[in-house]
Amino acid sequence: MQQLDWIVLSVTLLFIVFYGVWKTRGSKNVEEYILGNNQTPWYVVGLSVMATQASAITFLSTPGQAYHDGMGFVQFYFGLPIAMVVICVTFIPIYHRLKVFTAYEYLEQRFDLKTRSLAAILFLIQRGLGTGLTIYAPAIILSALLGWNLTWMNVIIGVLVIIYTFVGGTKAVNVTQKQQMFVIMSGMFITFFLILHLLPNDMTFSNALHIAGANHKMDIVDFSIEPELRYTFWSGITGGFFLALSYFGTDQSQVGRYLSGKSIRESQMGLIMNGFLKVPMQFFILLIGVMVFVFFQFNPVPLNFNPNNKAIIENSKYKDEYRELEQKLSKLSEEKKEINLIYIDHLNQNYDNPILRKELVAISSKENDLRDQAREVIAKADSKAETNDKDYVFIHFILNYLPKGLIGLLLAVILSAAMSSTASGLNALASTTAIDIYKRNVKSEKSEKHFVNASRFFTLLWGIVAILFACVGTLFENLIQLVNIVGSIFYGTVLGIFLVGFYLKYVKANAIFLGAIISQLTIFYIFYLDKVSFLWLNFIGAMLTVLLSLIFQFLSKSRKLKA
Known part of the structure; x- marks a missing residue:
């Protein structure tokens, strides 16, 4: 700067x-x-x-x-x-x-x-x-x-x-x-x-x-x-x-x-x-x-955008292995640039060359493989290192x-x-x-x-x-996802409480309170299982809170009628 x-x-x-x-x-x-x-x-x-x-x-x-x-x-x-x-x-x-x-x-x-x-x-x-x-x-x-x-x-x-x-x-x-x-x-x-x-x-x-x-x-x-x-x-x-x-x-x-x-x-x-x-x-x-x-596609790109990982590698016994991957990426980048320039030339002649498109996909796949190998090397050098570098791409540019x-x-x-x-x-x-x-x-x-x-x-x-x-704090897979994941774990239950309050007037306090408690605990468990996208936690939490409150309200009413 x-x-x-x-x-x-x-x-x-x-x-x-x-x-x-x-x-x-x-x-x-x-x-x-x-x-x-x-x-x-x-x-x-x-x-x-x-x-x-x-x-x-x-x-x-x-x-x-x-x-x-x-x-x-x-x-x-x-x-x-x-x-x-x-x-x-x-x-x-x-x-x-x-x-x-x-x-x-x-x-x-x-x-x-x-x-x-x-x-x-x-x-x-x-x-x-x-x-x-x-x-x-x-x-x-x-x-x-x-x-x-x-x-x-x-x-x-x-x-x-x-x-x-x-x-x-x-x-x-x-x-x-x-x-x-x-x-x-x-x-x-x-x-x-x-x-x-x-x-x-x-x-x-x-x-x-x-x-x-x-x-x-x-x-x-x-x-x-x-x-x-x-x-x-x-x-x-x-x-x-x-x-x-x-x-x-x-x-x-x-x-x-x-x-x-x-x-x-x-x-x-x-x-x-x-x-x-x-x-x-x-x-x-x-x-x-x-x-x-x-x-x-036309300029040099690092093997990993996180500079912390570069420092970790330079101070480890794996630096030669990492440099070999960097050399392969550098060679691949030159090839990528050349093919992209030819592809642009064809586009300027109103021809979207399907063969070149396939070559670009193949090179992209090779580049991703090199990046995966680099992450493995970084992890060997330091098992606690954050190998995901999505959050560093834009600031590097x-x-x-x-x-x-x-x-x-x-x-x-x-x-x-x-x-x-x-x-x-x-x-x-x-x-x-x-x-x-x-x-x-x-x-x-x-x-x-x-x-x-x-x-x-x-x-x-x-x-x-x-x-x-x-x-x-510690870095996660991607920070924007982490913020939304944290929100999704809790938002569904809170929304369910409000939806019941706005639209289901016959559901009373005890029913919604019990429904919300059980719903939140269930969401914790579903998140732990990691079987669905975090976005669905919002839907599941809200609907589960609504459904459980209706069930508890019905059971409460039934008990009163029997009494």
Whole structure:
């Protein structure tokens, strides 16, 4: 990184923090601190909802996901627009009519305190883990690539977010996320067009798509009904729908965004905006990853993108074996580049050569074999090494091929995204702890100022917890998948509780409480068995909670009739 990159990065991040503090200082009551006095316009609601979901993990992991597996991940979001409509019709009017501070307040009014507390605790567990991951994801990758200390990276990101979230609450989260979304999308668009510019001169965007398609990176929709397949049309439209319905409808980090809307209509318009833009946005980010893949068809590519693994190999007895694999990859890369150039020449003559397409697939298969062998060598050198390098692909491209200044902007994009999702998480954790746990169980009368201070205290507390979790976290197969897996384990049960509350009025408190407990334990067991894609856990958890509550309510009614 050059001096210009440091200036761009520092100015961008410090502006966001100081802007958030300046615009939102001096909250006087709980309504202002948690709901922003219900003054948020619809477009800010929409941007805030998008920024909350678009964490740094999105911009680090999603391009890497596309680089390795293609565009199929977009199917994960197919159910989201439908979920937005359901939430706008059912959830938002009820929340606004009851004037709740958190989603879980509704559950006490509909059922009882123990059901409210159960849902709140399940939320706190999974969101606490998720918020730690939003800090840890960019920290571990940036620390590995830039040589920055991981612990200090976790602390710096966490402290920056705590400052303005502590001072301004929900309003601070909303106003800063406007700036963050601008930085994020500007950086991604600039990167996309720069990638196209860096491709060979006689290569068109259409040619790039053909190369990606020849390597099966443009296989967008899969109608397979195999349950173990992670991303298919059916898992996206069902499991993805239930995940989105639960995340946007019952997760306080999202509910808090639209509860601050000026009116029901403004909140609904904000969510509909998200429904319209989210799938195209994810498609675009995946397409950037595919274009990075095309770029590396003509440029040197590392055997493993994780620089930690290179260091491990250099200090092991397997370095000669690894270097031999690198030489094979280098030779294969030259062959790959030559065939791709010939393929482009044929495309420019309006001929999609099927023989060359087969050769490209064969070379891609050989390259994947070399990468698999490299992972085996890395594992022999250090059994604890993380051999999966999906999360390092995009940042490797940024640091090695982007011009001065733009590197700083892209790092600002990643850290801005981390800050936006972390701020929403902390704000939601603090709101839920203060309102659903602390305020609900305080016996004596307390002033508004007391609960504002309590909310600030819990913001600080959860911020410290998130930083500590980030400091002891470990990398998983792919960070964006890990976040969604953690959510899917808990979201189904919580959604089931809300669905029963909204639509099955004759089910009472004890029935839903027992149903939810058993459903959650069952989901833990199903996840342990690892027989179905994690997306189905959302559907199974929600439906199981609904079904069990109906059964327990029926049994309860039967016992009363016999008595």
